[in-house]
Amino acid sequence: MNPPAETATRLGAGLVALLALSIFVFDLLTPLGWADWLLYFIPLVLTLQSPRDRDAYNFAAVATVLTALGGYFSPGDVHPAMAVMNRVLGLAVMWGLTWMMVRQKQSRSQLVGARAAQAQAEAGREAAVAARELAEASATGAMHRESQVARDLLLSSLRLDGIVQSAMDAIITSDDRMQILLFNEAAERMFHCTARDAIGCSMDRFLPARFREAHRHHVEKFGRSHVTSRKMGQLGTVVGLRGNGEEFPVEAAISHIVVEGTTFYTVILRDITERLRAEAHLRGIEERSRLALEAGQLGAWEYDVTADVVQLDARAQALHRCATGVSLGAMMASVDPGDLHALQELMSPTHRPDTPDARFTSECRMRYPDGEVRWMVVRAQAFFEGTGAGLRVTRVVGTTQDVTARKRVEHLIRQSEERYRRLVAVSPYGILVMRAERVIFANDQALKLFGAVKAEEIVGRSPFDLFHQDSHAAMRERAGELLGGSQVVPMVEEQILRRDGLPMDVEVSSAGFSDEEGPAMLVMLRDISERKRLQDRLRKTERIAELGTVASGMAHEIGTPMNVILGRAEYLMDRVTDETVKRGLQTIVAQVERITRVMNQLLAVARRKPPERGSLALREVIESSVEMFQERLAKNRVQVEMQLEEACPKVQADADQMNQVLINLIMNAVHAMPDGGQLRIGMAQADSMVKLTVADTGSGIPPEVIARVFDPFFTTKEFGKGTGLGLTVVKGIIEEHHGSISAESLEGQGTTFTILLPKGG
Amino acid sequence: MIEGKPAVLVVDDDGEMRSLLCDSLWREGYALHEAGDGEAAFQLVLSAVPNLILTEIRFDAGGVDYINRLRAIAPSCPIVVMTAFGDEQVRMKVLRAGATAYFSKPVHLAELRSCVRQLIREENRSGPQHVAATEVAR
Structure with a gap:
């Protein structure tokens, strides 16, 4: 139906409804005796314009109901039986009229349809003629192309053969009795059997005996069911049998085709030994990875850089205190701000690998909201896409490991090591x-x-x-x-x-x-060399002290007889004139004098009193000591050169003992310069000490001797001239003063004694 | 005791030493008296103060006290003390106790003689005292 017609129909329907409603209202308002319900004939005539015949009957039914209702509710002016009769008669006329009008309309439309059918039949006949002409022309063309199709068929067949032979999978075709008809090269390789041997044999030859029955049953079932292809894997484990008796797993797809009543089965087989092995290997790797993650308490995660989404496993979620599928920022929320930057830098999408191995390991602290701090080690590998300037990180796969316990232990070990290292160092x-x-x-x-x-x-x-x-x-x-x-x-x-x-x-x-x-x-x-030295010195000192004590005790006993010897010798010397006797007496005198010196030195050691130390100007002691020797120095042609610093502080020392030290040193110098020379006495401040030097220009002391000059009874002096105690006494005094003395000598150039004494307070 | 000669009392517990000293001083023309210990010497000085006392101090009734006692009974008599290997301390004590001179044995006789001579000369100038030694104690 075209749209304007449809619109007209709708308008018509509306008009009919409006009229019917108006008439109904009018009927209700007018008294029962009025034949106003006859007005329903007007819309009824209008419904005959509708293309559907049903509409007229429908309206007639509606008008009947409305008439009945109108009669019932109208104000009664006539006897109701009268009114009912009027209305029933009217309605019967209406129904009869309706039926007649519809019949007439139908007859008219059937006439129009017959005319149209006739015209269609005419057109069909013309088309059939044209088709027959076309068919004749096509038949002629087809006969011309027959040889071309045969060539194409041959080529197609060759192509198929090539595909079959070069296929990676084994392809075997058999007939319904399981006799092999086709066996490609891949099948030869797979079963270790040439196509020549295989063709004509039963399929059973390539199946382990225990599977043959099941296989036959399956194939027959497969032939009966009209499923075109089905995986043999559904049988369970499909196992092939190689020519050498070896069994191997295969994956098979089977199809069948019926040609001239015979069913042919084609099976495509793939040796999955390697794949199963690889799968098993992969499973092993996965299992090991899982175990490694488990054992290492590792949380694993994967970051999709493009989408900024991180997938975390349960442990990683626990470590990062976040859910899976969150952004990198959310995952890193608990990382200590101090460590965050370095970690983000490594994970950054713009991060470019300087080396092909884009792995990184980073240590970071997690500072959880509850204040707990734990150490993590994040290991990750970045995966890249693109090349050159377009190289970008697309994925970062990594693990997070809680190493707090290890860190603590490491820290403790480090502390402990540090302690011991310091202990060892100091x-x-x-x-x-x-x-x-x-x-x-x-x-x-x-x-x-x-x-x-x-x-x-x-x-x-x-x-x-x-x-x-x-x-x-x-x-x-x-x-x-x-x-x-x-x-x-x-x-x-x-x-x-x-x-x-x-x-x-x-x-x-x-x-x-x-x-x-x-x-x-x-x-x-x-x-313990110092201790040994001290022990040695103590032993020597003790020995000397002991000797001193003995000497002191014996002094009187020896002194008087010595005096008698000396005196008698001198007494006799005055009385004899014989030179020989005189020389003998002189020797006695000299020897007594020698014993006297030794005894005096010994007694000096024995009688050494504790020093009475006070602030002492060493300059005065030096000057007075030199003064004391003036005559003797002059006699020995020894020049004295004194370099005494004016500002030199006083020392804390005993004057008598210092005097003794200087006398001994000066005496020593004089003895070292029998032919004259120069005696240099110097005094200067050296840090908290006062340095006193006494140097001669004598013959010097050989190195092997200089180490022993302070030893008691060690002397290089001519027999009878030295006691070997002078320098021992000097050293003893200096050390009692908490000072030190050392001797340096150059053979032929002289000896220098250097004394360091503490500054006076 | 020989009149006119200066009297010198030599005290030492060692006879050889005494003998040596006497021999040495004899030539100087002194009247020599000898004592062997402090007590004998004290008795001698009590009986007659000599012109000089030359004495050791290490013997019975000796020591620094002995010098004190001598000085008490002979305030102006020179006392020359000798002692074997005496040290400074002994010397100081002895001199403080009243000794006029101090020598440490062994002493050269020449030195001793000149010292004695010197002291007697000085002693004579300041007024001679007559020594009345009645006996020589061993």
């Missing part, structure tokens, strides 16, 4: 660690003891190179004890060999220990 003991007769560690103090500058001079050497030969036997014994399980061996005194070849006395404590590299020995060395 230890006043030289510490060596030895393993397998090699020094593997030496601290600074040990290097100092050995006089070494670099650790290499000690580390790596055998301990036997470092210790004096006399100690070797004891060392071996000790090592044997320690390595045999003893933890500590008693402290011993031994000698080490310094790098300059000189031996040094040390106290050695050793302990054994064992670590992962095996048993080792810790050796602590303490320099």
